[in-house]
Amino acid sequence: MTSVSTEPRNTDGPSPATPPTGGSAAQRERRRRILDATITLAAEGGFDAVQMRAVAEQAEVALGTLYRYFPSKIHLLVSALAREFTKDVDRSAVRATPGDTAHERIMYVLNRRTRALQKQPKLTEALVRAFMFADQSVTGEIHEVGTSLTTVIARAMHGTPTLGEVTEEEAAIIRIISDVWLSALISWVTGRMDEQDVEKSIDVAVRLLLR
Amino acid sequence: MTSVSTEPRNTDGPSPATPPTGGSAAQRERRRRILDATITLAAEGGFDAVQMRAVAEQAEVALGTLYRYFPSKIHLLVSALAREFTKDVDRSAVRATPGDTAHERIMYVLNRRTRALQKQPKLTEALVRAFMFADQSVTGEIHEVGTSLTTVIARAMHGTPTLGEVTEEEAAIIRIISDVWLSALISWVTGRMDEQDVEKSIDVAVRLLLR
């Protein structure tokens, strides 16, 4: 039912016309309201419920303004995902991850995040689908999400909030784990895996990669 | 610009109202024409160019008929992908994969397929995006694609066209390789990786998993 733009657009500037930190206080406030509305609607009804008119109305901005801030529905949802993930990264910087081995720590971090997402299936569906559908014009936001994820995994791998050097090999392993995690998440969102399958598949991947 | 349904629909029957092999000769012929038109349009203009009205026109069926055969654009594209992959599996069954080690054979198979896809970037974009965006209602077609992929990798791993027993561990490794491959393909489609990155990332994953 819902439509989704797939054409690159807004090619003359950075993807979010209003980046997270720039602009006046009123603008940052509008941006926050828009993302809040997005999360609320997505949590209630998933991807399809995030309708641009509904977001605009709930955030109390005009439709044109919404599009000025986020040039497409996909940008909007991926930006929302990036904001959520960034919160998580900040939290993970505060204290060491529990667990005696890299395997345990990585599983701890990923399972915690997985379970948090699974508590809000509609929201997760909306965010993950948007992430996967994103095209070239969303590169910036996608990259932000990817960075958050690898940072958190790298911290868990080393067991310290401060991030030391990461070797080539470790970086490769982390990327693969991210891929498996995202893949599992999609499978879960689309009903092809249940909660246990997700944890299991990540566990196997981590075990195979860290041996 | 393009719209994509994300609601489950056609919930009272199997996803493709007309499965690949059933129906009259005329129906199989119509199905073939529809998928051919889909591939042609996708190869020319990617996901956005696969417009349902255009597919119907080129396949010389009515729009309603198109929807009777494929209940949504996503079903249509994923079915097209499944058909292409199935062809590949059939081919891989004919002769042994070249290469002295499992690593070499897997890389041979995946690289060959990757390069084939990269020769038709628009087509690949359309098929991969549809695959990733697919929701619950497309489970059947998705599963078909997944099976093709794992079969081909399993054959390459063993080096024989006939498929012997696959251990739990091997199955897990194959799934992870599939995940990495699909992930890399998406990154390539969306311009976040180039050809070499794709091959490299798969090579690293296979090396780490088979050591």
Place this chain on the structure above:
DNA sequence: GACTGATGTAGAACGTGTTACAAGTCTAGA
């Protein structure tokens, strides 16, 4: 205080996926 350019608002308009409907056509079985 008036001007100007950027920003925001309200709402219409457009394109494409999807659905609905009325009428024609084909097929199996009596």
Place this chain on the structure above:
DNA sequence: TCTAGACTTGTAACACGTTCTACATCAGTC
């Protein structure tokens, strides 16, 4: 052959992402 039912067709209508237009507001400058 005739008929019931399934299948096709052609076309209109609808929903929602996206774009466009005309006007209002606001911040900074003279």
